[in-house]
Amino acid sequence: MLGFIFKRVLAAIPVLFLVILITFVLVRLAPGGPFDEERNVPPQVLENLNKRYHLDDPIHVQFFDYLGNLLQGDFGPSYKYPNRSVTEIISSGVPVTMELGFYALIFAVFAGSLAGIFAALKPNSWRDYTPMSIAMIGICVPSFVMGPILVLIFGIWLNWLPVAGWGYAAYDKIIPTITLGATYAAYVARLTRGGMLEVLSQDYIRTARAKGLPEWKVILFHALRGGIAPVVAFLGPAAAGLLSGSFVVETIFQIPGIGRFFLQAAFNRDYTMILGTTVFFAGLIISFNLITDIVTVWLNPKLRKDAFEK
Amino acid sequence: MKNLYLLALFFLTLVACSDRTPTNVETGTENQILHIGNGDEPRELDPQLSTGSVESNIHKALYEGLTTRHPKTLEVLPGLAESWQISDDGKTYTFSLRTGALWSNGDPIVASDIAWSWQRSLMPKLASEWAYMKYYIKGAEAFNLSKTTDFSEVGIRVIDKHTIEVVLENPIDYFLQLLAHPSYYPVHPPTILAHGDMDQAISKWTRPENWVGNGPFTLETWSINKAIETKKNEQYWDSENVKLNGIHFYPITDQQAEVRAFRTGQIHLTYTPQLAIEKVAHYRENKPEKIRITPTYATYFYEFNTTKAPFDNALVRRAFALAIDRKAIVETITKAGEKPAYNLVPDDPNNYSPKQLFEYDPEEAKKLLAEAGYPDGANFPTVEILYNTQDNHRKVALAVQQMLAKNLNVQVSLLNQEWKVYLNSKRNLEHDIARAGWIADYLDPSNFLSILGSISGNNDTGWKNQQYDDIIAELKKTTNKQERHVLFDRANALLIEEMPVIPVYMYSDVNLVLPEVKGWYDNVMHLHPYQRVYLEKGSK
Numbered sequence: 098m099l100g101f102i103f104k105r106v107l108a109a110i111p112v113l114f115l116v117i118l119i120t121f122v123l124v125r126l127a128p129g130g131p132f133d134e135e136r137n138v139p140p141q142v143l144e145n146l147n148k149r150y151h152l153d154d155p156i157h158v159q160f161f162d163y164l165g166n167l168l169q170g171d172f173g174p175s176y177k178y179p180n181r182s183v184t185e186i187i188s189s190g191v192p193v194t195m196e197l198g199f200y201a202l203i204f205a206v207f208a209g210s211l212a213g214i215f216a217a218l219k220p221n222s223w224r225d226y227t228p229m230s231i232a233m234i235g236i237c238v239p240s241f242v243m244g245p246i247l248v249l250i251f252g253i254w255l256n257w258l259p260v261a262g263w264g265y266a267a268y269d270k271i272i273p274t275i276t277l278g279a280t281y282a283a284y285v286a287r288l289t290r291g292g293m294l295e296v297l298s299q300d301y302i303r304t305a306r307a308k309g310l311p312e313w314k315v316i317l318f319h320a321l322r323g324g325i326a327p328v329v330a331f332l333g334p335a336a337a338g339l340l341s342g343s344f345v346v347e348t349i350f351q352i353p354g355i356g357r358f359f360l361q362a363a364f365n366r367d368y369t370m371i372l373g374t375t376v377f378f379a380g381l382i383i384s385f386n387l388i389t390d391i392v393t394v395w396l397n398p399k400l401r402k403d404a405f406e407k
Numbered sequence: 408m409k410n411l412y413l414l415a416l417f418f419l420t421l422v423a424c425s426d427r428t429p430t431n432v433e434t435g436t437e438n439q440i441l442h443i444g445n446g447d448e449p450r451e452l453d454p455q456l457s458t459g460s461v462e463s464n465i466h467k468a469l470y471e472g473l474t475t476r477h478p479k480t481l482e483v484l485p486g487l488a489e490s491w492q493i494s495d496d497g498k499t500y501t502f503s504l505r506t507g508a509l510w511s512n513g514d515p516i517v518a519s520d521i522a523w524s525w526q527r528s529l530m531p532k533l534a535s536e537w538a539y540m541k542y543y544i545k546g547a548e549a550f551n552l553s554k555t556t557d558f559s560e561v562g563i564r565v566i567d568k569h570t571i572e573v574v575l576e577n578p579i580d581y582f583l584q585l586l587a588h589p590s591y592y593p594v595h596p597p598t599i600l601a602h603g604d605m606d607q608a609i610s611k612w613t614r615p616e617n618w619v620g621n622g623p624f625t626l627e628t629w630s631i632n633k634a635i636e637t638k639k640n641e642q643y644w645d646s647e648n649v650k651l652n653g654i655h656f657y658p659i660t661d662q663q664a665e666v667r668a669f670r671t672g673q674i675h676l677t678y679t680p681q682l683a684i685e686k687v688a689h690y691r692e693n694k695p696e697k698i699r700i701t702p703t704y705a706t707y708f709y710e711f712n713t714t715k716a717p718f719d720n721a722l723v724r725r726a727f728a729l730a731i732d733r734k735a736i737v738e739t740i741t742k743a744g745e746k747p748a749y750n751l752v753p754d755d756p757n758n759y760s761p762k763q764l765f766e767y768d769p770e771e772a773k774k775l776l777a778e779a780g781y782p783d784g785a786n787f788p789t790v791e792i793l794y795n796t797q798d799n800h801r802k803v804a805l806a807v808q809q810m811l812a813k814n815l816n817v818q819v820s821l822l823n824q825e826w827k828v829y830l831n832s833k834r835n836l837e838h839d840i841a842r843a844g845w846i847a848d849y850l851d852p853s854n855f856l857s858i859l860g861s862i863s864g865n866n867d868t869g870w871k872n873q874q875y876d877d878i879i880a881e882l883k884k885t886t887n888k889q890e891r892h893v894l895f896d897r898a899n900a901l902l903i904e905e906m907p908v909i910p911v912y913m914y915s916d917v918n919l920v921l922p923e924v925k926g927w928y929d930n931v932m933h934l935h936p937y938q939r940v941y942l943e944k945g946s947k
Contacts, residue, residue, distance in 0.1 A: 129827025137864030
């Protein structure tokens with residue numbers, strides 16, 4: 098197992114390097130620079146600005162300088178926010194984004210698997226069609242539509258919940274969590290339903306029922322472990338997606354997470370910030386996929402054997 | 408059954424939430440804390456390093472210049488300087504500072520602090536993008552552009568502890584206005600030096616725990632992308648007349664989110680001068696007491712690329728300008744109180760408003776185009792209007808496209824580009840026609856006229872005209888009001904004859920402001936000194 102993990106970690110290094118190289122080159126190819134504004138600054142001032150951030154060095158020197166600093170954990174200064182380092186901005190936003198993502202994931206898993214199990218128990222009846230239709234709507238409605246609709250209903254019409262901020266007012270985390278988690282809950286519901294249906298037709302479930310176990314025990318202890326396997330495989334990409342895709346929800350609800358910086362950095366041509374956030378998210382996605390693989394292997398005895406033998 | 412319980416639980420949770428806590432606006436009005444939607448996260452809180460209105464809005468709470476402006480009339484008032492004398496040639500200004508003025512940490516503010524601050528803003532290594540605002544001072548440009556390293560050659564001199572003298576390159580009658588601009592705000596030398604060199608841009612001195620300033624409010628917290636909180640500065644020389652106990656600024660980037668925050672009582676006002684066109688109509692009709700529409704000293708215009716055909720011909724440029732129905736644009740498209748513009752320089756009722764020298768005249772436009780060799784648009788190449796991606800710009804461009812097709816029978820295509828790409832295309836003269844806008848830093852027509860000078864870094868038309876440059880040069884030397892107005896008239900007439908840009912409309916600012924907010928006056932510079940603002944409950 099350790100060998101398997103080690104191999105996967107090793108494979109991640111060239112991937113990260115390529116991500117850095119491609120991003121580094123691409124952002125510099127984009128027209129416009131970090132200091133282009135509506136009002137032109139005199140060329141000498143621009144020159145001094147470039148000097149301040151070593152943008153006047155040859156590009157390969159800049160690249161290796163960047164790599165060197167990165168190895169020491171330094172993402173460099175932000176061009177847009179001169180008194181903040183990229184590391185500082187990322188570390189201020191990440192906990193918030195993580196918290197939002199975590200709640201959304203919990204919501205997705207609970208709401209999704211409940212709906213999925215519920216649907217799988219009586220397939221092709223109204224108890225199946227109702228949650229699955231809602232799930233289909235959940236998949237189709239993007240968060241930038243879902244968010245304002247929830248705000249309109251619960252914030253403005255009913256006046257029950259605050260509509261913006263994060264940790265400012267009581268319960269202001271509820272609407273963003275549901276908005277972000279809804280799509281994933283819908284996927285989880287469909288995956289759970291599919292997984293459960295497959296497992297419930299297996300011989301060992303029949304055996305469990307034949308033993309005279311109550312139905313809830315059959316579902317919870319025997320069926321669920323196998324039925325939820327597709328959901329586990331989905332959780333890694335889902336977690337990464339929740340974190341890197343939260344910028345829409347962060348913008349709608351004024352949440353001080355990292356997603357907004359990720360997006361704004363590109364518009365601002367804030368090179369170090371683009372690279373910093375991209376490298377950060379790339380690292381995150383690679384780690385989540387790795388964790389998912391490990392958990393999948395651990396859950397499935399057949400794969401576990403293969404991994405140990407390798 | 409289990410599901411019924413769950414459903415019941417869900418609704419119980421929601422009902423529990425309905426026992427809501429008071430909103431920001433409710434507690435704010437009670438405690439004199441103003442909550443402002445401020446558009447974006449500020450780049451910096453160092454007044455010498457940031458250039459946008461997002462930052463200025465906060466700087467105006469944290470710092471004060473030698474002068475301030477009257478919130479209603481925009482008249483220049485004494486600020487940090489108690490009084491001043493101007494020499495007969497209009498070039499030398501001598502300022503007497505208030506003797507009791509203190510920094511927020513209790514240090515007295517002395518003349519050398521001002522000189523030090525201005526020197527810092529001109530240091531080449533600091534690379535302040537606002538340094539050009541000081542180029543009016545003798546020798547400042549040369550120092551900023553490293554042509555000299557000797558600061559004693561710059562016209563800034565400390566006479567004694569409370570007196571400072573400024574010598575200008577040319578006499579300009581708006582210099583006192585400039586002193587109220589954030590680029591002229593003083594900074595506290597010991598604080599900056601405690602966190603780096605004088606000309607070091609990357610520094611932690613503006614963090615709340617380090618920060619020292621001289622404005623009516625002090626910096627209390629700065630949470631990235633969340634809020635900036637300021638508190639009344641008890642050391643401020645006029646603190647007894649400041650009624651607010653604090654101002655909180657929220658970086659709300661999304662327009663719709665800002666409107667929602669306003670509707671649900673999270674902010675007292677939206678500060679950013681933009682609002683979706685549909686929202687403007689809704690508020691004008693249903694809640695007119697909450698919307699403020701103010702004409703501003705800013706122009707929306709189209710720039711021609713005059714370096715290539717067909718727009719290297721002034722007749723074609725004039726034909727295009729005459730074929731656009733500005734009244735229709737402001738009345739049916741933008742609909743937020745904008746005024747049709749027939750000059751690059753906007754109207755200023757208190758000082759100078761340019762004469763209208765042409766009007767919407769499709770027949771005359773056709774004639775001009777025929778004269779240029781394109782009768783009824785024959786053989787006219789398809790040209791492109793470039794604009795930065797934004798819905799309002801697209802709507803205006805679509806209207807212009809239709810007007811040109813209808814009135815001149817020419818084909819125009821539209822091209823939208825992301826902001827920085829658009830700036831880059833314009834600067835490299837890759838466009839045919841490009842949308843542009845200009846907002847004044849101070850109330851004077853030269854602000855607009857100088858854009859089109861041939862050495863101006865902001866001239867994205869490629870248009871160069873010696874006669875025009877001469878007028879601009881002469882304006883710099885003239886202080887007499889009548890003579891200046893004559894020069895303005897001449898410059899305007901030349902621009903209309905040559906038409907390197909098509910003026911479209913004069914902008915207006917649209918803000919949502921709750922009736923509780925008092926002392927918040929509408930003016931063309933969108934200046935709202937916080938010193939005079941207060942909150943009053945339940946008032947209309």
